[in-house]
Amino acid sequence: MTRQTLVAGNWKMNGTTDSIAELMSGLLSGLDQTGGKQAQVLVFPPTVYLNAVVDQCRNAPLGCGAQDVAVPESGAHTGDVSAAMLADIGCTHVLVGHSERRADHGERSDLVAQKARATLDAGLVPVVCCGETLEDRDAGRTEKVVGEQLDAVISQLDEAALARLIVAYEPVWAIGTGKTASADQAQQVHAFIRNKFASINDTIADRLIILYGGSVKGENAAELFSQPDIDGGLIGGASLTAEQFLPICQAGA
Numbered sequence: 001m002t003r004q005t006l007v008a009g010n011w012k013m014n015g016t017t018d019s020i021a022e023l024m025s026g027l028l029s030g031l032d033q034t035g036g037k038q039a040q041v042l043v044f045p046p047t048v049y050l051n052a053v054v055d056q057c058r059n060a061p062l063g064c065g066a067q068d069v070a071v072p073e074s075g076a077h078t079g080d081v082s083a084a085m086l087a088d089i090g091c092t093h094v095l096v097g098h099s100e101r102r103a104d105h106g107e108r109s110d111l112v113a114q115k116a117r118a119t120l121d122a123g124l125v126p127v128v129c130c131g132e133t134l135e136d137r138d139a140g141r142t143e144k145v146v147g148e149q150l151d152a153v154i155s156q157l158d159e160a161a162l163a164r165l166i167v168a169y170e171p172v173w174a175i176g177t178g179k180t181a182s183a184d185q186a187q188q189v190h191a192f193i194r195n196k197f198a199s200i201n202d203t204i205a206d207r208l209i210i211l212y213g214g215s216v217k218g219e220n221a222a223e224l225f226s227q228p229d230i231d232g233g234l235i236g237g238a239s240l241t242a243e244q245f246l247p248i249c250q251a252g253a
């Protein structure tokens with residue numbers, strides 16, 4: 001089956017009111033001019049800017065998601081933001097288990113699974129991130145590590161929930177380093193991920209969107225996105241300017 005390409009910009013902890021206004025105006029005018037010929041496009045701004053960006057995405061060919069979510073629905077959890085709040089302001093997607101959250105906040109896969117569940121319960125789509133370190137890859141443990149990260153989430157969800165997931169494969173050694181996984185290296189892991197879902201349900205596996213992330217740029221996006229199991233990208237650094245991000249969106253057309 002043909003899956004629609006999805007290109008998502010993870011802005012991480014970058015931007016100001018002014019720089020984000022400039023980025024959004026560049027994206028909105030650039031995306032409008034392509035006459036609908038592009039991938040589905042999402043942006044993941046820092047939490048404080050979500051409301052403003054969601055408002056600008058209304059009636060635009062652009063969706064908006066959050067970079068993280070708390071597990072509880074509400075209550076005495078100072079500093080946290082619930083999935084219900086994200087849904088309330090109009091977010092549609094949430095990144096869960098990004099390697100930077102795993103590294104900076106010690107998030108383990110069981111917590112990632114709870115975040116995916118909380119996201120689904122609020123009617124939002126979790127983008128479940130997974131990926132190995134360079135040490136893991138060199139030791140031949142890529143599939144073991146990625147498999148375990150995904151199993152923690154998959155084992156907590158029924159098939160109806162699994163059918164709503166998006167997966168992002170982001171090898172840690174390729175994030176922000178300029179070292180992209182080769183199209184072959186990425187395709188191999190994407191095929192492994194799709195097979196894992198196929199062992200549960202072929203139709204879910206066939207429809208599953210699997211994004212690649214790690215130093216994607218305008219120059220390498222088309223080759224990566226043309227691989228049979230790569231359905232788009234999760235873009236960090238190159239999503240921070242319209243000049244760099246739009247060519248990647250167009251590579252997914």
Ligand code: 13P
Pocket residue numbers: 010098170174175176177178213214215216234235236237238
């Ligand atoms: P870079 O595109 O900057 O390597 O970041 C990838 C990433 O972590 C997206 O979530």
